[in-house]
Amino acid sequence: MWQWFHKLGSPRWFYHISGKFLPWLALVSVVLIVTGVVWGLAFAPQDARQGNSFRIIYIHVPASFLALAGYYVMAAAGAVGMIWKMKLADMVMVAAAPLGAALTFIALFTGAVWGKPTWGTYWIWDARITSMLVLLFLYIGIIALSRSFSTRETSARACAILALVGTVNIPIIYKSVDWWYTLHQPATIKMTGAPSMHPDMFKPLLVMILGFYCFYALVLLLNTRTEILLRESRTTWVKELAEPK
Amino acid sequence: MFQFENFDAFIAMGGHGPYVWAAYGLSLTIMAWLALAPLRRQRALLAELRQRLQAQRQRGQS
Numbered sequence: 001m002w003q004w005f006h007k008l009g010s011p012r013w014f015y016h017i018s019g020k021f022l023p024w025l026a027l028v029s030v031v032l033i034v035t036g037v038v039w040g041l042a043f044a045p046q047d048a049r050q051g052n053s054f055r056i057i058y059i060h061v062p063a064s065f066l067a068l069a070g071y072y073v074m075a076a077a078g079a080v081g082m083i084w085k086m087k088l089a090d091m092v093m094v095a096a097a098p099l100g101a102a103l104t105f106i107a108l109f110t111g112a113v114w115g116k117p118t119w120g121t122y123w124i125w126d127a128r129i130t131s132m133l134v135l136l137f138l139y140i141g142i143i144a145l146s147r148s149f150s151t152r153e154t155s156a157r158a159c160a161i162l163a164l165v166g167t168v169n170i171p172i173i174y175k176s177v178d179w180w181y182t183l184h185q186p187a188t189i190k191m192t193g194a195p196s197m198h199p200d201m202f203k204p205l206l207v208m209i210l211g212f213y214c215f216y217a218l219v220l221l222l223n224t225r226t227e228i229l230l231r232e233s234r235t236t237w238v239k240e241l242a243e244p245k
Numbered sequence: 246m247f248q249f250e251n252f253d254a255f256i257a258m259g260g261h262g263p264y265v266w267a268a269y270g271l272s273l274t275i276m277a278w279l280a281l282a283p284l285r286r287q288r289a290l291l292a293e294l295r296q297r298l299q300a301q302r303q304r305g306q307s
Contacts, residue, residue: 026280037273041265041269042247042248043246043248046248051258051260052258052259052262053258053261053264055258056264056265056269059268059269059272060268063272099279102275105275106271106275106276109272110268110272113264113267114264114268116264117264215276215280218280219280219283222280222283222284222287225283225287226283226286226287226290229291230290233290238294239294239298241291242291242292242294242295243295
């Protein structure tokens with residue numbers, strides 16, 4: 001167990017192993033997302049009340065899921081890095097921030113263009129939407145903070161603390177539709193009970209969610225590898241990568 | 246089953262075309278960039294390192 005933990009903490013080992021997974025992860029992500037997009041746009045039945053604007057759900061819901069799950073990934077990596085002084089965990093934290101910010105932006109943007117034909121407005125300061133905007137600012141805050149220190153240790157510590165404090169926002173986002181009266185509809189998919197959605201509409205959504213999870217893993221690995229190359233550029237193994245014999 | 250009568254109806258999305266296509270277009274563009282940007286950055290980093298190592302060697306020889 002501890003040997004495994006140490007190995008996992010080695011950037012060189014991680015770079016090597018993740019390199020083997022990447023092509024497969026990329027293939028699975030592309031296949032799932034292309035299938036989901038075509039299915040959702042052209043073959044899923046239109047919604048009785050919302051018409052075709054409902055098709056935005058196939059981007060909106062998976063992006064929102066990963067924006068939230070990604071925050072836990074970032075905070076957990078920050079905590080591991082802080083507690084066990086694991087450098088690789090710090091790199092994962094830094095790698096997760098821009099990815100999470102982009103997914104949060106996608107969730108907000110698709111929500112806005114879906115809101116216009118459905119609610120008659122692009123934006124409203126309602127609890128769900130405002131707490132998602134706070135999430136975007138948290139991600140941007142971590143990115144800014146990670147670039148504003150000259151020493152890596154101080155930077156990693158500050159980011160980890162901000163990330164951990166920010167986790168209070170996540171349950172607020174989840175529960176916002178139940179706690180406050182909001183325009184945003186309650187969760188379509190719940191862990192308990194059947195989804196409140198017709199199976200013909202739900203199946204492409206499931207494909208998209210799986211695709212987004214794979215895509216998230218793919219980009220997180222890619223960003224972590226970039227971070228490894230940046231920080232380990234003085235080591236022999238990275239020099240050998242630059243100049244293969 | 247294909248839900249639209251023809252290709253024009255598919256593009257129009259029953260009047261919701263601009264919203265649907267804007268959402269899909271921008272999201273997928275951002276996602277493609279998310280995956281490609283780190284690959285380009287890695288190639289640039291390795292190229293930079295290669296140049297630096299070559300420069301070091303040349304200085305060492307002279």
